[in-house]
Structure formats: structure tokens, C-alpha cells
Amino acid sequence: MSGGTDRSLDRSRPPKSGAVRPFDFPEIIASTLPNGLGLRVARMKQVPLVTASVVLKGGEAVLPDSLAGLAFLTGTALDGGTGSRSGAELAEAFEEIGSSLSVHTGWDSITLSLTCLADRKEGAMGLLAEALLEPAFPPDEVDRFKQQRLAAIRQRKMDPGSLADDSAAHFFFADEVPYHRPLAGTVDSVQALGPEHTRSLWEDRFRPQGGGLVIVGDVDVGEVETLAQSYFGGWEGVPDPPKPFESVPRNRGGGVIVVDRPGAVQSEIRIGQVGASRSSPHFFPLQIFNSVLGGAFTSRLMLNLREKRGFTYGVRSRFGLRRKEGPFLISTAVATDVTADAVREAVSELLGLLEGGPTSEELTQSRDFISGVFPLRLETTGQVAARIAELLVYDLPDHFFSTYRDEIRSVTAEATVQAGQAVLRPDELMVVVVGDGELIREPLEALGLGPVEVVSPL
């Protein structure tokens, strides 16, 4: 039909790949301002954009239960304006230059960032510094952010997926571990917060020492060093040290919890336990372990629960790596009548991998997948800035991402099994299902994973 027909073409097998071209994580130029603020600059020139982030160590995990949600609220409340600009004026100033302030609060850090056109970076960094260093926390605005948060908590409770995530955290972690609660706080804790709290958290923790300013994009290093010093050089102080805690499970015996949602057409399933920390010596083997289990389209969980049995649209697993051991979690949503079957299959895939480890094909597949997609997740100034911020938050060496792919490629099957066995304990496995208790309780009991407790939504 076409002139381009190529009779030598053999379609029966995949084509051979060409020669690999190298990929390097952008060079990080590191320095420290006299006030102790780390400066990290990386140049990316493909598109005339700049991302600037200020990263503060310590997030929600430094707070007691009574103040849960305060770091989150404080970050949000920076939108309330500054000494010289109302919240509306601040938003307008950012958006007039096509930018916006985004604040991300996690368990271990608070990050303020913006992305703008490169030739607008000076104005944008000035606004970033103003929002960070001169917040006004007007009482009526802080109250509005609080009401928005309370409404959002209400939404989480009625969203089956969020409810399942929050319930799993509650049943995985002991009460003294901050991770047992929802990241942005509870109705009770948020209800009690006010502008005096945001002000005091800002005083205590929004300090330069140990934090960082990360600038990525189409910039000149000398120029941003000057800008950094002029906008952030006058900032002073050392943040309060965080209170240490150990991440321990709620109970050592595992169990099955049904969070009852009568009439639910699906069950949201969470299976897991207390997992690993960001500084785990098993970091790289755990990436492989997770990829084989449930971190990719071709993982065991997907092939079994989706492609073989049609139980679900999707299933995945992940290790929430935090300063202390975060959750290991398998997540999926399935039709009510196959809930117990899906739990049985997911648990059996997990135990099978823990016992037998990956096959050599799976090991190769996962190593190639993770090392191959690595550059795909570093395409934007924002993605690169987030990775550099991670280095600062978790005290990782600057070369961490430069050697990442080599580390992944050198993981062995033995190391993968050892990592899984060192981090996971089958006896402690918790199954948390948000679904119709009347219909799923008995089939879940029949699995023999322990007594099934039916509870109301938290």
C-alpha cells in the first residue's frame, strides 16, 4: 500500500534498543548564607522558567496531637498577607507576574515555592521573602483558613479513599506516634487553633539555620547568590529542635478492621503496617521490592487483581518514607462482593514476595524501570527543586541523585528479600477496609487473618 514497506522488517520480536545516552542530575551549586540558610542552585535552560523554594525542616511531626494541623495552617495562613500587603494584594502581586505562592506542608518539612518566567524572578523572590518573613496573620483571615480546613476535613471523611487512608494510619500507628493522625489535623485540634498559634509556630520554627533556599532554572549563579543575600540575608535564628519519638505499631498482633459504610458499592482496601524510614539502609532494595509488588503496571498486584481477575481498576503499594518509619501500604478499591477475595490475593502476593523474592526477570525489569524513569521525573524546574529540597530535609549528600541510578542497578535479589524481611513483619499486618460491614464481615472472617472488628468511621 505504501511506498515505505520494508520487507526485511521482522515484526515478531521487539526491536533492539540503541545505545544509551547518559543522563546527569543537574549540577548542584551549594553554599551557605551567613545566617545558616543553605543555598542550592541548579541550572536548567530548556525553558525560560525559574522555581524558587524555601524549605524549612520540621513539619507536622514535630507537633503534639493537641496542635495537630498547626504547621499546615501556618503555611496556609501566609496567604493572609504581610505587614504591607493584605492577602488579596499579595495574591494579586504574585498573579500579576504569572506566579503564585504554593506552600506544601509534610510530616518533616514546610516548603514555600513559586515558579515564574525567568525575567520576573527578582520580583517573585521579593514577594516570596515578604510572605515568609513578614506575615501578618490577621485574625479574621486565619479564622477563614481554619474554617476552610474544617470543611476539608469533613470532605475527607466522606471520601472513601481518604477515609481509608486516614483509618489505616490510625490503626497502624500507636497513639504516641504523630503519624497516627491525619496530616492536616483533626476537627478537635484545628478547632482550637488561632492566630496566636500560627504566630508562635512561625517564631519558633520559621528560622534560616538548617533550612534551605533552592533555586532551579534559567539563572545565573552569581546573580541569584546576590538576590538570595539581599532578600534572605537579614533573616535570623535557629529553629526549635524537634521532640524525638519512636515509630511503633498500635498493636503487635495485626488484625482486620472494617470501617462500616452501609450501602457502599465498593470497598476501599488498605493493607499494611509500620514500614521504613527515609534513612533506611535498605532504601534502594525497597524501591525494587515495591516495584515488583505494586509500584508499576507490571507489578504482581496489578497483574493478579486487575489483569487476571478484573477485581479493580487499579492497585498499588508504597513505602511512605519519613524521618521515622512511615506506613507501608497496599491500596485498592474493589466491588463489595469480591472484597475478601481481593484481600486474600493481595496478602498472598505480599507474603509470596517476602518469602521467595523477585524472579530474575522481575529484578531486571524493576531495575531497568526505576533507573529508566528517573530522568522522566526530573523534567521540570519544580521537580528538580523538590528533589534538592529532599536532600536538605533528610540530610542526604548532594551526590545522592547523581548516583541513584547506579545504586538501583546494583540491587540484587538477595538484597531485595533481605530488605523486605528487615522492614516488614507479617504477624503485624493490618487490614483496614472501608465498606459495607454487613456484607463483607463474614467473608473477611473466613480468611483466617484474625478477628474482624467493625467500627464506625472515625
Place this chain on the structure above:
Amino acid sequence: MLNVPVDRHRLANGLKVNLSVDRSTPMVGVNLWYAVGSRNENPGRTGFAHLFEHMMFQGSANVPKNRHFELVEGAGGTLNASTWFDRTNYYETLPSNHLELALWLEADRMGWMLPAMTEEKLRNQQEVVKNERKERYDNQPYGDWDERIQGMVFPPAHPYHHSVIGSMEDIGAATLDDVAEFFRTFYVPNNAVLTLAGDIDPERAIHSVERYFGEIPVGAPIPPVPGETAIAPVIGETVRVEVEGAVPLPRLYLAGRIPSVDSEDFHAAEMVATVLGSGKASRLYRSLVQDKRIAKDVLSYVFPLQTSASLLLLWVTGYPGASPDDLEAALLEEVDDLGSVTQKELDRAVAMTETQLLREIQHVGSRADLLSMFDQIFDDPGRLNSELERVRSVTRDQVRGVAERFLAPDNRAILTYIPGDSE
């Protein structure tokens, strides 16, 4: 400001090919748009275009089930697909030394998908898609909003009247014959755009494309979109639906018809939406969220649709106990006041759009997708580079004009969700 290179080619079988070279990182985005979506579905087969998309991952003559995923992920790539009103796109982003792999996979399923189809695979994916519907629509607060809004904005005979996901019944009714017919009708090179963006050698790339896709036969001309596509530019009245149910907060959606994505007024409609509801300095945020404190959040969106009309959407989520009437009154107050739009507000909307588009094109995958889109809609992929100029040229008068014509009471679908007794 934008300078995305693009070389156009067309194979003898009608396949349009775009090459966009950027050798700065060793990655390539491979992106295929087929000009088929939920608009092409026949009565009784709603959701079929999307179910078919799932079947495209179930193997082809030389690729066993699951092998597509294994090969792309094993090459260190990512892949997916999505189905929308007017199109279905398939894409891989992968290390550039594996470009041929992606071409081989895409060509195999464009040319030789049917030999691999079985009843078992179809049944399996029908279950997967039914679960997708349950997860996203039926077990999700407000999950069915788009289905309801489409039903209110477009008349029953228009192809946008039904949702992309389709009804449970229709998903279950699909047969292997449907798969075969749909494939032969729409999955033909003369109904597709292939874009390669990133680290490619253009001469070798076009040679490879020719090699893998060249012998796929041209298909018959594409049949017209079924149903009645000629509709009035506006709904003709205010349509209301109230839903009481399992939602945490009251929420109001306001939608109306707007000119299609290829019309002159489309960018003005985009600016209307951005002025009203994008960002914390937008009118709706400032008025409803910040000043009146009647809403927890607001959102605006313009659907880029091709078939006779498009859709503009605003939504407002109220606090617990907020009265839907108050939400509506506050929303309409802003909607009716667009005549007072200032140049400063328009400049803000333009600046935000600029940054947004630049952020998007940092991804080779998005760049490839945008080029395919501009090719399908305008037969001009290079139009991407002048997009911001068109956005910048929108005047206050155009914004006022679009607001007057398309946000008036004769073009409003108002959908309200109210928390039911269960809450």
C-alpha cells in the same frame, strides 16, 4: 516566547507525523492521537470508546497480553492513554534509545490488534472498567457531576449528551464484534496523528516511522459523528437539577455552551474563566471565598471541545449548612458583573496562562501531546508557538461580549448537590 520546533510529514496511508527535536535530555515522548472519542459512540454503546482504549493494551498480533506494559516499563518508560469527547490518545515517554520499541508497539496495535482479541480479554476489561466507574462515579461524592452536567447542557441527540465513562449497562453490553467494527472504522492511519518529541534524529526517526507504520493500509473515510451535531449556540433556558445525597458540603455547578475550541471566541472564553475563577486574585475567590466567606473553594474550567460547541464550567463549594440559593446569588452576582472587567484583570489572566503553558511544555510528553492536539484540531501543530499571542490579543470587549452572550440566563445549567439526611 514559544519556539517548539516541528517538522511535519504525511505517510502515503494518511498518517500524520510530527517530529519535534530537543536533544537536551535523552528522552522521547511518543504520542498518538486518534480522532475518535465518546462523540463517536452509537446509542446503546456509551462508554465504548473508553472500553476500547483498555482493549488496546490487551495485546496485538505480535505482542501478548501484558507484554506492552512489560516492554515499556522494562525499557525505563512510562505509558498510558486517555479517552475524551473528541479523541483518544496513547503515549509513551521513554529513554530515547528505545524509540523503536514504542514505534513497533504502536504500529502493531494500529495494524494488527484484532488477531489478539478474545472474549476472555473483553470480559476482563469490562470488569476493570465497571470498577473504574464505581470508583470514580458511584462511590465518590459528586462523582456523577460531569455526567449530569453533560446531560443538562447538550440535548439527548447530541454526542456530548452522555459521559465518556458510559453507563454500566452499556459497558457490559459490548461485544467482540463491536471491538472489530470500531477498530476497522476508527483505528486507521488516516484518522491518527503521531508525534515524536525530544531526543530524536529526525531523518532516522521518519525512516523508522515509515518502516513500522508505512504498510498499514489506509482505512475508509471516517463516518460522520452520529446524532444531531447542529445545535443552537446556547441552551435556550436556565436548566436546574438538585441532587440530595451523600455529599459532605453543598456544591453548585454552573455550566453553559460556549463556542468550540476552533472558534475565534474560544480564547476570550478561556479568559472569562480565568478572570472569574483561577487563582486567589480571581473574582470568585475574592468575593465568595475571601470577602463573603460563603464558599470554601471555587473553580473554573473551559473544556476544549470540537464538535459544534464546547462547555464552560464554574463550581462553588459551600460551607456546611450554606444555602444553595445564597451560593447561587453570590455566584451570579459576579457572573453578571463581567462588564466591569479591567485591563489589569485581563493582564493577570494572560500572565498566569503564559506561565502555565511554559510549565507544561517542560515535559516532552506534554509537548508531544499539545502538538498532536493542534494537528488534529487545526491541521497545524506549529500553532502551539503562536498560542500565547492569541491569548494576549484578547480584548476587554471580547471578554465582555462572550460573557454577555454565553453566561446569560438563557445558557445556564445549574446543578446543586445538597447533603442528605445521612450526613
